[in-house]
Amino acid sequence: MTIALATNDPLARRRRRKPRAPALVLAAASLIAMVAVLAIFAPWFVPHDPGLQDLGKGITGISGEHLAGTDTLGRDIFSRVIFGAATALVGPIIVASAAFAFATMLGLLAGYLGGWVDMLIMRWVDFMFALPGTLIIIIIVGIVGGGYWTAVGVLTFFFIAPDTRIVRSAVLEQRPLPYVDAARTLGLSKTRILFVHILPNVLPVILAYVAIDFAFALVNLAGLSFLGLGVEPGAPDWGRMLSENRTLLFSNPAGLLLPAGMIVVTAVSMNLIGDWLFERLTR
Amino acid sequence: MGEGGILRFVLRRLAVAIPLLILISFVVFALVKLAPGDPVRILLGSKPATEDTLNAIRERYNLNDPVLVQYGKWIWSVLQGDLGRSIQGNRRISSIIATRMDVTLFLAAMSAAIVLIGGIGLGMLAAFRRNSWVDRAVVMLGVVGISSPAFVIGIFLLYLFGVVLQWFPVYGEGDGFLDRFWHLVLPAFALSFSVMAIIIKITRASMIDEMDKDYVVFARARGIAPSRIVSHYILRNALVPIITAAGLVLVGLVAGSIYVEVTFSLSGFGSLTFEAVEGRNLPLIQATALIFSVIVVVANLLIDIIYVLIDPRIRFGAVAK
Numbered sequence: 103m104t105i106a107l108a109t110n111d112p113l114a115r116r117r118r119r120k121p122r123a124p125a126l127v128l129a130a131a132s133l134i135a136m137v138a139v140l141a142i143f144a145p146w147f148v149p150h151d152p153g154l155q156d157l158g159k160g161i162t163g164i165s166g167e168h169l170a171g172t173d174t175l176g177r178d179i180f181s182r183v184i185f186g187a188a189t190a191l192v193g194p195i196i197v198a199s200a201a202f203a204f205a206t207m208l209g210l211l212a213g214y215l216g217g218w219v220d221m222l223i224m225r226w227v228d229f230m231f232a233l234p235g236t237l238i239i240i241i242i243v244g245i246v247g248g249g250y251w252t253a254v255g256v257l258t259f260f261f262i263a264p265d266t267r268i269v270r271s272a273v274l275e276q277r278p279l280p281y282v283d284a285a286r287t288l289g290l291s292k293t294r295i296l297f298v299h300i301l302p303n304v305l306p307v308i309l310a311y312v313a314i315d316f317a318f319a320l321v322n323l324a325g326l327s328f329l330g331l332g333v334e335p336g337a338p339d340w341g342r343m344l345s346e347n348r349t350l351l352f353s354n355p356a357g358l359l360l361p362a363g364m365i366v367v368t369a370v371s372m373n374l375i376g377d378w379l380f381e382r383l384t385r
Numbered sequence: 386m387g388e389g390g391i392l393r394f395v396l397r398r399l400a401v402a403i404p405l406l407i408l409i410s411f412v413v414f415a416l417v418k419l420a421p422g423d424p425v426r427i428l429l430g431s432k433p434a435t436e437d438t439l440n441a442i443r444e445r446y447n448l449n450d451p452v453l454v455q456y457g458k459w460i461w462s463v464l465q466g467d468l469g470r471s472i473q474g475n476r477r478i479s480s481i482i483a484t485r486m487d488v489t490l491f492l493a494a495m496s497a498a499i500v501l502i503g504g505i506g507l508g509m510l511a512a513f514r515r516n517s518w519v520d521r522a523v524v525m526l527g528v529v530g531i532s533s534p535a536f537v538i539g540i541f542l543l544y545l546f547g548v549v550l551q552w553f554p555v556y557g558e559g560d561g562f563l564d565r566f567w568h569l570v571l572p573a574f575a576l577s578f579s580v581m582a583i584i585i586k587i588t589r590a591s592m593i594d595e596m597d598k599d600y601v602v603f604a605r606a607r608g609i610a611p612s613r614i615v616s617h618y619i620l621r622n623a624l625v626p627i628i629t630a631a632g633l634v635l636v637g638l639v640a641g642s643i644y645v646e647v648t649f650s651l652s653g654f655g656s657l658t659f660e661a662v663e664g665r666n667l668p669l670i671q672a673t674a675l676i677f678s679v680i681v682v683v684a685n686l687l688i689d690i691i692y693v694l695i696d697p698r699i700r701f702g703a704v705a706k
Contacts, residue, residue: 233678236643237677238412238413240658242416244665245665245667324534325536330663344537351544359541362541366537369533373528373531
């Protein structure tokens with residue numbers, strides 16, 4: 103009876119309606135979708151071969167044939183930016199999801215088991231926070247070599263510590279709730295409580311942070327490529343294009359502004375989506 | 386808890402910081418052992434690889450000793466002020482660093498000023514005009530800032546102010562105070578942008594938090610001037626979380642200087658670090674990484690102490706537990 107009353111109440115109905123994503127978040131989501139389509143179907147979209155050099159042509163400005171002009175080797179910048187979408191998406195996806203896979207395990211264990219397990223894991227997290235991460239990542243990728251995949255691996259490792267802290271505090275919020283006590287009273291095993299009952303409740307927080315991690319990983323990978331430590335020379339990559347096309351600043355600024363703009367716009371979009379997911383899923 | 390309590394807190398904090406420094410310096414030392422290939426060949430540089438020179442290198446870098454002994458000998462000479470010699474040019478690393486440090490310190494000081502003034506100012510503005518277009522614009526600026534690496538912002542600034550408007554030079558660090566200031570305006574803004582975004586976010590949240598508290602309502606009811614309420618009541622309390630973030634600011638500025646100095650072709654400590662990595666200059670990598678780490682650990686220690694000194698609640702309560 104009370105349920106029927108509640109659904110007839112216009113106020114209650116308004117509260118029940120799912121809040122729609124604001125226009126900005128929708129725009130961000132469509133932009134990410136567009137970049138993903140570009141990354142997967144790059145060969146269909148490009149007007150020119152991204153690696154094709156034309157030394158006779160050299161640097162040219164924006165034209166009908168070359169929408170963003172050409173670089174010092176006469177390569178079409180527009181096509182290279184489209185091909186760059188692949189490395190801009192693949193690495194960050196791997197970093198964000200792998201880091202959270204490890205962090206979820208560690209965070210669940212630390213948060214639920216407590217005691218010496220918690221202490222051990224959290225001391226390690228504290229230590230990682232005390233390291234100057236950006237610098238150590240540059241040093242490791244720089245002296246070990248291996249380019250893009252080394253960068254992805256090292257970044258993943260450095261993302262685990264802050265992510266573990268996030269998962270752990272989410273687990274700590276769940277632990278005193280009645281459903282956990284109930285599950286324990288029923289005699290369910292620790293693994294079952296952790297993975298079947300607590301995990302689904304902390305998953306929304308994790309999902310929101312995966313999006314935010316993606317944006318940070320994108321920015322960091324672009325930075326390493328910019329320093330020449332990420333993708334191999336010649337590969338079309340937004341970060342690498344910024345250092346390779348540094349000399350185009352006066353002759354063809356589009357060669358710098360387009361990849362720079364793509365990095366910012368993609369990262370801003372993922373951050374907006376992450377912030378929105380966080381608001382939407384955790385309150 | 387009085388003076389003795391603060392001293393105890395500082396000592397306890399030092400008891401954590403010193404082992405941490407030792408551990409980090411060991412990580413920094415061991416990091417270069419990750420380099421593939423024979424370290425002797427890398428350390429040799431451009432010298433001819435005769436049996437004598439190879440042995441001399443092994444002797445000089447203690448490569449015949451176990452790693453822990455190598456570390457001990459290295460840290461002992463570092464503590465005596467000897468950071469070793471660069472592979473390239475065989476110059477003393479301490480004198481190389483000394484010649485490159487002033488640009489970075491100048492840049493960091495300018496950026497810190499921009500971060501504090503811009504970040505706290507914009508954060509307060511957004512908090513006062515909550516939910517207005519000003520607030521939304523500032524929040525959006527914060528999101529863009531957090532998503533924008535320093536080198537990307539640097540490119541945009543270079544194009545807009547260096548190429549289109551031609552207000553500022555596009556590379557180099559300049560000579561003399563004014564010329565240097567002039568050259569470092571764009572790099573300082575590029576470096577401070579993403580760090581400022583963090584401060585904006587924290588300031589806005591902390592101001593909004595404080596503005597809603599009872600003591601503000603009470604101060605208003607007593608008829609105290611709004612400007613005095615802001616400066617003497619709200620801001621003082623809102624600053625506490627902002628100071629905690631000072632560590633983040635410092636780490637962000639120090640790490641960001643590598644990217645900014647490369648982008649603007651500045652010859653500072655950040656670009657020196659990058660050149661060391663690029664040239665596999667192992668002794669120089671160890672030295673720069675150690676200095677970076679010491680700056681970070683010491684700064685965090687100081688911030689923790691300042692934090693306790695400015696917040697009486699922490700001084701008289703939580704520390705005692």
